[in-house]
Amino acid sequence: MRAVVKQRTANYNSTNLEDVLETRLFPDLSDDQGGESAAAPRQLQAGVLLANRYSIQEVVGLGGMGSVYRARDMHFPNVTKLVAVKEMINSAPDPLVRATIVQNFEREANLLATLNHSTIPRIYDYFSLESRSYLVLEFIHGKDMEAIITDSNGFLPEEQVVNWAIELCDVLDYLHKHKPDPIIFRDMKPSNVMINSNGELLLVDFGIAKSFQSGIKGTMIGTEGYSPPEQYRGDATPAADIYALGATVHHALTRRDPRLEPPFSFSERPLRRINPSVSPELEVIVNRALEYDPASRFKSASEMKDALLAVARKTGMLIRSGSLTGPVKTSGVKPLWTFKTEDEIRGTPVIFQGSLFVGSYDNNLYAVNAADGKFLWKYPTDGGVVSRPVAVDGNIYFGSEDKRLHVVSARSGKVVWTYFTNGPIRSSPRIAEGHIFIGSDDNYLHAVNLNTGRLAWRFEAADPIRSTPFVLNDFVYAGCESGDFYAIDFRGALKWRFHAKRAITSSTVGTPQALYFASVDSTLYALDPRNGWVIWRFRLGKPSISSPCIADEFVFVGASDGFIYAVETKTSKEVWRFRTEHQVNGSPVVYKDSIYCGSVDGNLYCLEYRTGRLRWKFGTEGAITGTPLVFDDVVYVGSTDHQVYALLA
Amino acid sequence: MDKLINKIKSLLGSKASPAKTLDTANTAPLTEQQLQSIVGNQHPRFELQQLISAAGQSVGKQRELNEDSILAITTTMAGNSGNLPFGLYIVADGMGGHQFGEVASNTAIRTVAGYVLRKFHAYLFQIKTDTMDESFQEIMLGAVSDAQKAIQREAPGSGTTLTAALVLGQQITVAHVGDSRAYFVYPDGRIETITRDHSLVKRLEELGHISPEEAENYPHRNVLYRALGQGEILEPDIFTVSFPQPGYLMLCSDGLWGVVAEQDIVRAINESPTLQRACQNLVTAANMAGGPDNISVALVQLIG
Numbered sequence: 001m002r003a004v005v006k007q008r009t010a011n012y013n014s015t016n017l018e019d020v021l022e023t024r025l026f027p028d029l030s031d032d033q034g035g036e037s038a039a040a041p042r043q044l045q046a047g048v049l050l051a052n053r054y055s056i057q058e059v060v061g062l063g064g065m066g067s068v069y070r071a072r073d074m075h076f077p078n079v080t081k082l083v084a085v086k087e088m089i090n091s092a093p094d095p096l097v098r099a100t101i102v103q104n105f106e107r108e109a110n111l112l113a114t115l116n117h118s119t120i121p122r123i124y125d126y127f128s129l130e131s132r133s134y135l136v137l138e139f140i141h142g143k144d145m146e147a148i149i150t151d152s153n154g155f156l157p158e159e160q161v162v163n164w165a166i167e168l169c170d171v172l173d174y175l176h177k178h179k180p181d182p183i184i185f186r187d188m189k190p191s192n193v194m195i196n197s198n199g200e201l202l203l204v205d206f207g208i209a210k211s212f213q214s215g216i217k218g219t220m221i222g223t224e225g226y227s228p229p230e231q232y233r234g235d236a237t238p239a240a241d242i243y244a245l246g247a248t249v250h251h252a253l254t255r256r257d258p259r260l261e262p263p264f265s266f267s268e269r270p271l272r273r274i275n276p277s278v279s280p281e282l283e284v285i286v287n288r289a290l291e292y293d294p295a296s297r298f299k300s301a302s303e304m305k306d307a308l309l310a311v312a313r314k315t316g317m318l319i320r321s322g323s324l325t326g327p328v329k330t331s332g333v334k335p336l337w338t339f340k341t342e343d344e345i346r347g348t349p350v351i352f353q354g355s356l357f358v359g360s361y362d363n364n365l366y367a368v369n370a371a372d373g374k375f376l377w378k379y380p381t382d383g384g385v386v387s388r389p390v391a392v393d394g395n396i397y398f399g400s401e402d403k404r405l406h407v408v409s410a411r412s413g414k415v416v417w418t419y420f421t422n423g424p425i426r427s428s429p430r431i432a433e434g435h436i437f438i439g440s441d442d443n444y445l446h447a448v449n450l451n452t453g454r455l456a457w458r459f460e461a462a463d464p465i466r467s468t469p470f471v472l473n474d475f476v477y478a479g480c481e482s483g484d485f486y487a488i489d490f491r492g493a494l495k496w497r498f499h500a501k502r503a504i505t506s507s508t509v510g511t512p513q514a515l516y517f518a519s520v521d522s523t524l525y526a527l528d529p530r531n532g533w534v535i536w537r538f539r540l541g542k543p544s545i546s547s548p549c550i551a552d553e554f555v556f557v558g559a560s561d562g563f564i565y566a567v568e569t570k571t572s573k574e575v576w577r578f579r580t581e582h583q584v585n586g587s588p589v590v591y592k593d594s595i596y597c598g599s600v601d602g603n604l605y606c607l608e609y610r611t612g613r614l615r616w617k618f619g620t621e622g623a624i625t626g627t628p629l630v631f632d633d634v635v636y637v638g639s640t641d642h643q644v645y646a647l648l649a
Numbered sequence: 650m651d652k653l654i655n656k657i658k659s660l661l662g663s664k665a666s667p668a669k670t671l672d673t674a675n676t677a678p679l680t681e682q683q684l685q686s687i688v689g690n691q692h693p694r695f696e697l698q699q700l701i702s703a704a705g706q707s708v709g710k711q712r713e714l715n716e717d718s719i720l721a722i723t724t725t726m727a728g729n730s731g732n733l734p735f736g737l738y739i740v741a742d743g744m745g746g747h748q749f750g751e752v753a754s755n756t757a758i759r760t761v762a763g764y765v766l767r768k769f770h771a772y773l774f775q776i777k778t779d780t781m782d783e784s785f786q787e788i789m790l791g792a793v794s795d796a797q798k799a800i801q802r803e804a805p806g807s808g809t810t811l812t813a814a815l816v817l818g819q820q821i822t823v824a825h826v827g828d829s830r831a832y833f834v835y836p837d838g839r840i841e842t843i844t845r846d847h848s849l850v851k852r853l854e855e856l857g858h859i860s861p862e863e864a865e866n867y868p869h870r871n872v873l874y875r876a877l878g879q880g881e882i883l884e885p886d887i888f889t890v891s892f893p894q895p896g897y898l899m900l901c902s903d904g905l906w907g908v909v910a911e912q913d914i915v916r917a918i919n920e921s922p923t924l925q926r927a928c929q930n931l932v933t934a935a936n937m938a939g940g941p942d943n944i945s946v947a948l949v950q951l952i953g
Contacts, residue, residue, distance in 0.1 A: 229858075260884040263852055263874050292856065513820075513891050526784070526889075528820055531733060534784035535820060535889045571888040572786055 043067050044087070049074070051127055054085055054136065065089055066132065070139060073124075082139040083124060090131045098131070105133045111183070112206055119171045119202050140204070142196035149190055149252055154579070155275045158282060161252045162312050167201045168193065168245055169305035176238040176301055184236040188244035189226045190251055225259035226251075229292055239294035242304060246289025246297075253278055253286070266290045273576055273611045281311040333618040336634065336646040337373030341366060343384075345638030348428075348586075348627040352391035352410050356629075356636060358644055359385025359398060365406070366644075367396075367413055370631070373646060377413035381406060387428040388468070388627065390436075392450070399425025399438055405448065417453035421446055423464060427478075428507070432471040433490060437478075439465025445478050447492060457492030468507035468547070470515070472529055479504025479517055487532060496532040500525065506557070507547035507587075514569065516555050518544035524557050524567060536572035540565065542583075547627070551590040551609060556597075558584025564597050564605070566612055576612030580605060582623070591630035591649055596637075598624025604637050604647070618647055698953035699725045700734045700816060705928030705947075709904055710940030716743035716750035717902050717943040718809075720758040722766075726773070735773060736816040737765055738947045740829045741809045742902040744876065749807030753800045753878050757809045760799040761824075764792035765815060786887045789815060789824040793877065793885045800878035808876035811885070812844060812900050816949065821898060825886040826877050829945075830906050832899040834918050840911045843890060847875035897924075898949040901931075904942035909934045924948045 044067070048056045054071040061068035066087035073081040088105065092098045109126040125136035145164070149156065168188070175183040187205065194202045228243035247258050250266055254274040258266070267290070271283040285307050291297045298304040343361035350357050356370040361384040367376040383401030390397045396410050401424035407416040423441030430437045435456055436448045441464035447456040463482035470477045475495060479485045483500040485508075502520035509516050514526045514535055520543040526535040541561030548557040554566050554575060560583040566575040581601035588597035595609040600623040606615040622641030629636045635649045702723045708715040720739040726732070741757040743750030768788045772781050783791070793811065800807065810827025823831055828846040835841075845851070849872040854864045864870075877883065892898065897918060905914070909931065917934055921927035928946050935944045 229853075257882070259880075259882050262847075262855075263849075264856060292858065514889075528818060530818055531731075533817060533820070534781060535822070536784045536786040570890060571886070 044069060050085065050134065051125075051129070053125075054083060056085070057082075060084070071136075073136075084121075084137045084139045086135040086137065088133045088135075090128075090133060102128050102133060108206075109135060115175075115178075115183075117171055117174045119167055119200075121202055121204060140194045140196050140202055142194045142202075144204075145190035145193040145195060145248070145252065147191075148195060149255055152255075155255060155277065156252055158253065158278055159312070161249060162282065162308055164193070164195075164201055164252070165245065165249050166305055166308050166312070168203065168248070169301045169308065171203050172238070172241050172245065172301035173305065176241070182238065184238065185241050185244075186236055188241055188248055190248055193248070225257075225263075227263075228294065229264050230294055237294065238300060239297050242289050242297050242301060243291075243294075245301075245304070246286050249286050250290065253282075264292060270611075273613060276578065276612070276614055279311065281314060282308075285311060333616050333647055335618075336648065338646070339366070339368050339373040339375070339644045341642050341644075343642060344622065344640035345642060345644060346384075346386045346625045346640065347638065348388035349629045349636045349638060349644060350389045350391055350396075351629065351631045351636070352396070355410065356644070356646075357389045357391065357396050357398075357410070358636075358638055359387065359389065359400070360638075360642070361386070363400070363402070365389065365396065365398060365408065365413075367410070368644070370634075370636075370646070373644070379406070379408050379413045379415070383424060386426055390429045390431055392431050397429045397431065397436055399427060399429060399440070401425065403440070403442075405429065405436065405438055405446070407453065419446070419448050419453050419455070426464075426466040428468040430469040430471055430476075432476075435490075437469040437471065437476050439467060439469060439478055439480070441466070443480075445469060445476070445486070445488065447476070447490075459486065459488050459492050459494070461486060463503075466505050467517070470508035470510060472510055472515075473512060475529070477508050477510070477515060477529070479506065479508065479519070481505065483519065483521065485517070485527070485532070487529070498525075498527060498532045498534070502543065503545075505545040509548050509550055509555075511550065516548045516550065516557075516569075518546055518548060518557050518559070520545065522559070524548065524555070524565070526555075526569070526572065538565075538567050538572050538574070545585050547587040549588050549590055549595075551595075554609065556588040556590065556595055556609070558586065558588060558597060558599075560585065562599070562601075564588060564595070564607070564612070566595075566609070575610075578605070578607055578612045578614070585625045587627040589628055589630055591635070594649065596628040596630060596635050596649070598626065598628060598637055598639075600625065602639070602641075604628060604635070604645070606635075606649070618645070620645060695953035697725070697727055698732060698734060698951065699727075700736045700949060700951055701924060702736065702738065702947060702949040703924035703928045705932040705945070707904075707932045707936060707940065707944045709943050710936055712941075712943055714751060715943050716754055717741065717904065717945040718743070718751070718754035718758045719900075719945040719947060720762050721947050721949075722762065723949070724773075733773075733818055734816060734951060735769070736949060737762055737813070738816070738898070738900050738949055739811065739813040740900040740902050740945050740947060741811045741877070742827065742829050742904075742943065742945070743807065743809040744871075744873075749804040750809070752804035753807040753809040756799045756803045757796045757811050757877055760796040761792040761811065761813050764795045765789070768792075785815060785817065785820065785822040785889060789813065789822055789887050790885065793824050793826065793887075794883070797877055797883050804878065808873075808878040810873070810902070811877045814898060814900060814949070816892065816898075816951070819892050819894075819951070820889050821892055822889045823887065826875050826883065827873050829900065829902045832901070832906075832914075833893045834897040834899055834915055835893060836895050836919055838912075838915055838919070840915050845886060847886075848873050892951045894951055896950075899946065900949075901946040902943060904940075904944035905931055905935050905946050908938040908941060918948065924950060 044056045057070045059067050060070045066089045069085045071085045073083050090098050090101050113123045121138040192205045194204050226244040226247040228240045271278045341360035345360050347359045351370050355367050359365050363381050364378040366378045381400035381402045385400050394410050395407050397407050399405050403421050405419040421440035421442045425440050427439030434450050439445050443461050444458040446458045449456050461480040462484050463480045465480045467479045476488045481503040483502050485498040487495040500519040500521050504519045506518040515529050518524045522540045522543050524538040540559040542559050544559035546558035548555050553569050556566050558564050562580050564578045580599035583600040586598045588595050595607050598604050602620050603617045605617045620639035620641050622639045624639050626638050630649050633649045635647050638644045700723045702721050704719050704721045718741045722737040724735045739758045741754035743754030810829040812829040812831050813824045815822045825844045828848045831844045833841045850864050850867045850870050853859045917930040918927045931946050932944050
């Protein structure tokens with residue numbers, strides 16, 4: 001049992017609002033409910049003429065205390081003048097309390113009517129009828145900022161958010177300097193900021209409804225979302241509005257709704273970690289507005305406005321318009337060496353005893369000296385080599401689109417044996433328990449004896465297997481192009497099967513707790529390795545054929561929406577995402593505290609893996625679709641520009 | 650196992666492995682049989698892997714009303730086609746003053762359990778070979794939002810904490826809102842809170858603005874920033890962890906963890922011969938400490 005009841009928040013758009021209203025109107029002791037009978041309509045119907053003047057057209061919003069209607073002002077019969085009518089239902093059972101509420105409402109309405117600022121909607125009228133009070137305001141054609149944030153595909157441009165923030169500082173400053181008493185807005189949040197069809201900003205929903213919220217016991221806290229920590233003490237000061245403005249800007253720039261996060265946790269979601277395109281100067285301003293201690297924040301909204309203006313000038317934001325993205329510049333990273341093949345490199349290299357082995361679309365497997373990139377030998381197949389070779393006991397194992405699994409000596413490049421499947425091989429081999437497991441476009445998973453090169457068994461899948469099989473605790477796991485995912489025991493018998501909606505080209509990684517793979521159905525899956533039940537699914541922006549990698553409590557994966565994602569394994573919560581300029585079809589790898597990942601935009605990205613912060617990027621002349629290899633502080637990556645690059649990690 | 654036997658042998662100074670303590674040992678060495686039985690009791694082996702559970706509840710010493718609700722479902726279903734331990738455990742601590750707290754917590758456990766069982770029914774109790782369309786975490790999220798709606802309908806204005814653990818095989822998927830807690834308790838005496846309280850006091854403590862001592866005496870200890878039934882957007886904590894083996898999963902309301910020290914909780918569990926006894930001992934310990942609030946506790950073990 002608890003002594004304190006938290007205040008119900010009074011925001012818009014609640015689907016459960018009808019329930020709330022109903023109870024406010026008709027609590028269990030419904031006899032002494034003042035003016036309204038139990039059958040009273042909760043909302044005004046279209047066509048109702050309110051106060052003999054406002055013709056109700058439709059409900060345009062649901063406020064905490066009643067509805068908001070669009071209405072036509074019939075005092076202007078020759079023109080269509082639209083107004084917003086905000087209704088507040090007075091549900092206090094005690095007549096004296098009810099009267100006080102109405103008095104407060106009228107006092108506040110009078111006050112608001114005296115305000116004159118371009119971003120504050122004009123108040124035309126107010127009145128009370130029975131147990132309802134109405135405020136008639138300027139009708140705004142537009143969209144609120146929360147909807148703008150939600151509906152946008154990526155991050156909003158920084159200069160747009162900065163311009164809004166400057167205007168909000170301006171109006172807050174106006175309110176805070178109001179005489180005789182400062183006006184504290186108290187409820188700064190994206191849903192209270194409207195952008196009209198001319199792109200002009202308006203601050204709506206002044207806390208006038210607050211006096212209608214009485215009657216709830218122990219109302220004392222609104223720590224959710226945008227409110228500052230001191231609010232639980234009931235302090236409403238200009239500093240509180242500044243904090244909430246900081247929170248609003250933070251939400252707009254990160255797209256992370258603070259109502260879904262623990263209170264006062266903005267510092268755990270640094271702006272630039274989530275949205276690296278934000279300038280460091282702006283981050284400093286937002287952080288200062290969000291200081292825990294009110295005294296550490298900006299002294300006034302005008303001080304914050306000046307800081308924002310300074311940033312805007314410094315970064316040229318006020319001048320620049322349109323897209324932020326210029327041509328991709330490569331940084332000062334210089335390759336240690338490069339090696340050129342005769343066609344695209346789509347696969348992944350491997351290192352064995354000082355040599356680097358990599359396949360190319362020119363049908364060859366190349367061996368080069370890992371230290372200087374000098375050519376050692378090449379081994380020709382009859383098809384493109386698009387996968388990752390494996391080195392075991394002096395031999396290199398790899399598949400080719402010539403349908404064969406090739407085994408060649410690492411030293412000489414001479415063939416040891418080959419094994420035929422009936423389809424091109426795009427899967428990479430997995431070696432475990434004396435067998436090579438490899439998928440083929442002939443729809444089979446082949447288990448081949450490592451020494452003899454003979455088939456031990458094969459497992460028929462529904463479609464080609466292009467993913468690399470994964471072996472864990474006596475089972476072989478592989479996804480296939482039909483979307484089926486199989487767990488097969490070492491005798492070739494199916495243990496369990498899982499079905500995704502689209503192809504699973506991505507290769508699995510896993511721990512005894514979970515298997516992770518992505519699918520063309522735009523989902524990253526976590527499956528229980530023992531039985532195939534889905535532990536969680538993480539929604540990617542677009543289909544993915546990238547293979548995940550794991551480090552600590554994170555799983556990383558790319559997708560064709562251009563993002564590299566970091567997801568927490570326990571909660572399936574996104575930790576960060578990093579935007580590249582094109583699809584991410586290759587796979588990330590973690591080395592020390594960095595993650596390396598290529599993109600079809602041609603760059604190899606090196607990010608801090610805990611934060612997703614960009615350390616450096618290196619541009620190649622073509623798309624990178626393979627996985628980089630990091631060995632001894634050197635990162636090796638192939639590109640469709642035909643080259644392999646060796647870079648300092 | 651052998652290591653353990655040897656260790657016990659060496660501690661007890663068995664003849665088979667003479668140890669330094671032999672001179673001072675004043676108990677007779679145990680026979681191999683006795684040793685086996687001691688070891689056997691400490692680590693029971695069961696051929697069939699299964700869940701076992703128990704629950705305890707008390708209104709406490711100072712409240713008239715029990716606003717806590719608790720639910721435990723433990724199933725065993727094993728055969729040639731496999732063995733998949735399935736269990737669902739929920740503790741909910743209602744709030745809302747007058748009469749709605751217990752409605753909220755009761756609505757929460759019934760709605761969540763109903764939702765989860767409906768989802769799994771076709772896959773567990775009918776022959777259905779399809780892959781389940783939803784993940785454990787999505788099902789728990791769905792159950793919580795269902796409960797949220799149900800509470801706003803049945804007991805508007807009230808709220809409840811909810812700590813629910815779905816066990817399937819070795820995976821525990823937890824959905825959590827408020828300040829009831831889930832713990833892992835290990836036979837070696839360790840105890841680990843696996844949930845995070847959604848309380849203002851905890852938040853201020855996490856941020857380092859008040860010390861743990863100040864937190865003890867904080868005036869608004871009861872203030873939650875997230876509760877089922879409250880607010881229009883509810884984001885429960887949902888996560889999946891592996892069942893501790895050996896170890897226990899414990900769910901409880903603050904009527905237990907708020908008044909009984911962690912080490913006393915561990916001792917009560919590890920010293921009890923059965924889970925039922927352990928639950929009773931925990932409830933008794935909370936009442937002995939004054940029983941200021943309703944007490945609910947569930948203990949679960951995955952054996953075999």
